[in-house]
Every structure is written in C-alpha cells, then in structure tokens.
Amino acid sequence: MEHNHNITTIINQWNPIGIYPLVEDEYEFEIAMLINEISKHDNLFDIDHIAHMLHRIFKLQFAEDFSCSIMECRIIAIQIFACYTH
DSSP states (O other), X not given: OHHHHHHHHHHHHHOTXXXXXXXXXXXXXXXXXXXXXXXXXXXXXXXXXXXXXXXXXXXXXXXXXXXXOHHHHHHHHHHHHHHHHO
16 A cells, blocks of 8 residues: 555654664564554544654654654654645
C-alpha cells in the first residue's frame, strides 16, 4: 500500500534515533505498530493523535535513546496525516 511506503519514507528521513548508517527496514516494527494503530482508529485519528502514537511507540521501543518531544512528533504527524488525506 502506498501509505505504508510513504510512512516508511517519512520515518526514515526523520530517523528519530539518529541511526547511522540507516538500514531501510530499521524502523519496520515501529512503522507497522503505527500503521496498525491508525487502521484501528481510521475515522478517529487526527494530527495530535498520530503525534501521541508516534511518541508512545518510539519511547516504548527505544526508551532513553528516543528524546524527541511531542512537538517534534507533531511535525512528523502532520506529514503522515497528509498521506491519508491526499
């Protein structure tokens, strides 16, 4: 699905943990979690909801290695939201 590819591209460009060199499937598990959450709440999600999901998922998976704020997640959430609304 094109949404999945676009979300993968967005997350990889963001590279929230700063992994170098970044492997294409580095965040595959976290992206799958996010897409699953969005699909469960398909008609209820908005930018803030996505931002909180991003923050929760990456904090859960990477703990102290993830230091992005909700506001930083919101910037990424705007891009992800656009994938679903265009």
